[in-house]
Amino acid sequence: MDGQVKVAVIYYSATGITYQMAQAAVEAAGEAGAEVRLRKVRELAPDEAIRSNSGWQAHRLETQDVMEAQPDDLSWADVVIMGSPTRYGMIAAQLKQFIDTTGPLWAAGALADKVYSGFTSTATSHGGQEATLLSLYTVFYHWGGIVVTPGYTDPSQFVAGNPYGASHTSNNGEVAPDHVALAATALTAKRAVLMGAALKRGMAG
Numbered sequence: 001m002d003g004q005v006k007v008a009v010i011y012y013s014a015t016g017i018t019y020q021m022a023q024a025a026v027e028a029a030g031e032a033g034a035e036v037r038l039r040k041v042r043e044l045a046p047d048e049a050i051r052s053n054s055g056w057q058a059h060r061l062e063t064q065d066v067m068e069a070q071p072d073d074l075s076w077a078d079v080v081i082m083g084s085p086t087r088y089g090m091i092a093a094q095l096k097q098f099i100d101t102t103g104p105l106w107a108a109g110a111l112a113d114k115v116y117s118g119f120t121s122t123a124t125s126h127g128g129q130e131a132t133l134l135s136l137y138t139v140f141y142h143w144g145g146i147v148v149t150p151g152y153t154d155p156s157q158f159v160a161g162n163p164y165g166a167s168h169t170s171n172n173g174e175v176a177p178d179h180v181a182l183a184a185t186a187l188t189a190k191r192a193v194l195m196g197a198a199l200k201r202g203m204a205g
């Protein structure tokens, strides 16, 4: 059995904030020794809606070469980290639509016994960050996943302030993730890899 932990970072981002957090998760997971896939979920919004928002249009072009997530990315991974902007206190429909394609994998038990975590961004302070992460984790509980969070396991978390997962307040895409949000995202990813490695070793033994 290949001992290297496989991590899938699967995200949705309209205006690029959550994408920057996804990149931080990828970098940290790689530094922690994992093999990492970065995957965006398929865009569902009509072209005219995207074109009406310059930030959305620009981000779509920026990430046109990022591969789209497939159910196989979930079965491949030992660790899955999902990110989404908050939409009324929940994950974006685009990420939920991807999640809703996983019925066959779920039925086969292929989503269980993996480590899962998440990150989010909002326009306003709090703004539903914890609710979004908890709504995402509800899916992971249904899958039989093991949810790993940053908690307060590092002093930086007393500054970041969200033990449920990494989060950032963007003022509607105006404020890029700062070092606090990126550090929380990196911590989340590193802990997920660490726990994923321990689980993988344990399950193999």
Ligand SMILES: Cc1cc2nc3c(=O)[nH]c(=O)nc-3n(C[C@H](O)[C@H](O)[C@H](O)COP(=O)(O)O)c2cc1C
Residues within 6 Å of the ligand: 012, 013, 014, 015, 016, 017, 018, 019, 084, 085, 086, 087, 088, 089, 090, 121, 122, 123, 124, 125, 126, 127, 128, 169, 170, 171, 172, 173
């Ligand atoms: C339909 C919609 C609903 C949103 N709901 C919330 C919300 O409940 N709370 C909040 O603070 N921000 C909300 N936002 C703002 C986004 O979550 C925020 O701008 C986020 O950082 C965008 O991330 P992105 O650049 O990755 O798309 C909403 C945005 C849209 C378009």
